[in-house]
Amino acid sequence: MSTAGRDHPVLALRGIRKRYQIGTPVETEVLHGIDLELQPHEFVALTGPSGSGKSTLLNVIGLLERATEGRLHIDGHDTAALTEAQLTALRGRTIGFVFQYHHLLPAFTALENVLLPVLAAHGSLTADDEARARALLQRVGLGEALAKRPGELSGGMQQRVAIARALILQPRLILADEPTGNLDTASADAVFALLRAFNRDHGSACLIVTHDPRLAARCDRVVELVDGRIVADRRVDAAE
Template identity: 45%
Template sequence: MEITTTELGLAARVQQLTKTYGTGEGQVRALDGVSVGIRRGEFTAIMGPSGSGKSTLMHIMAGLDAPTSGRTWIGDTDITGLSDLELTILRRRRVGFVFQAFNLVPTLDAMGNILLPFDLDGRRPSALERARIDGLVESLGLGSRLRHRPHELSGGQQQRVAIARALATAPDLVFADEPTGNLDSRSGREVLALLQAASREHGQSIAMVTHDPVAAGHADRVLFLGDGRVVADKPHQSPEEIAAYMLAAELGTAAAVTA
C-alpha cells in the first residue's frame, strides 16, 4: 500500500520528475529525476541559477505544465494524468498563485480580484470563507482600497491584493514566482513578511521561486537546484549564507567547466 502525501506531512510532492525540451542533439533536460516534497505549513524557497529548472519544477508541481516522465501530487491527488479541465478546476480550488507581474484583472476592483477564484468556480464564498477574506483584507491593510482598480494601486498594494486572492480559498499550496521582482525593497520586505506570517500563523504551505537571497532568507527551508537536480536542501538560512552558497556553487560550476 502506497503511503499518501498527507501521511508524509506534505502539501505536494514530485517523484522521479523529468522534463525535456526538443529532440536529438538540441534536446535540453530541464529536470533530471527530481523527487522532492513541499512540507505542509512550511514556507519553502526554491533557488538556483538561470536554467537550473526551478521555474519548470514549480510549473509542473502547480499543474501548469506536464512532465516528460514522473509523477506529481497536490495533496493526495495524483495530478499527472488529469485532463486540462480537471487541472483547471484543481488549480482554481486547491492552489493559489502569486506572480511577479501581479496578474490582476484591470477591469475589476481590488475586491473583485480577490473574489475571482469564487466567481470562476460559479459560486459565492461561504460564511466561513467570507470571514476569512475579511480577515485577510484587514491583515493586509486593504480596507480602504477595495473599490480601487489595479491602476489606482501601488505595486505593493497590487501584490497584497494578489496575496489575498491566493489565500482566499485556503488552498493546499500557494506558489509564489519571484513575488518581489517588480517591487521596491520596502514593499518587497512587506510582501515577504506577509507570506511568512501566512505560513507561521495560519499554517499555509508556500513554495516560492526566487533568485534573491534576501527573499529566500524569509523561508523556513531553501531548496537549491542545479542542472535540473536538487543539489541542496537546507533549513532556514540567512541571506548571507544563501548568497555565499550560490556564489560557491556558481564558482564550482565555472571551475568544472574550465577544468
C-alpha cells in the same frame, strides 16, 4: 478523492523530468529527475541561476504543464491519474499562485479581483465569500482600498491584492515566483511577512522562487536548482 487525515506531504515529487521538442526532432531535457517534498507549514525558498529550470519546475508543480516522466502528488492526489478537467479542479482548490507581475484585471476593483478565484471555482458568490475577501484585504492593509482599481494602487499595494486573491480559497500549497522582484525593500518585506503569516496560520506549504538572499535566509529550507537538478537542500537555522 478523499484526503482524510491529511497525514501526507502537501507536495511530493519523485523522479520528475521535463523535456521539450522545439523545432527539431531532438528533445531538450530541462528537469532531470527532481525529488522534492514539502510538508504542511513548511516555507521553502527555491533558488538558482537564471535558466536553471525554476519556472519550469513551478509550472509542473502548479499543474500548468505535465511532467514528461515521474510522479507528482499534491495534497495526496496522484496527478498522473487525473484528467485535464480534474487537474484544473485540483489546481483551483489546492494551489494559490503569486507571480512577480500581479496580473490583476484593470477594469475590476481590488475586492472584485480577490473574488475572481471564488467565482471561477463555484460560479457564484455568497455573502460569506465577500466577507472573507474583505477580511483578507483588511489583513494585507488594504481595507480602505476595496473599491480602488489596480491603476489607482502602487506596485506594492497591487502585489498585496494579488496575494489576497491567491489566498482567498485557503490553498494547501502556495507557489510564488519572484513575488518581490519588482518591489522596494520595505514592500518586499511586507509581502514576505504576509505569505509567512498565512503559511503559519493555515498550515499550508509555500514554495517561493527568489534571488534575494535576505528572504531565502528567512525560510525554513533553501532548495538550490542548477541546470535542472537539485544540488542542495538545506534547512535554515533560526528561520523567522
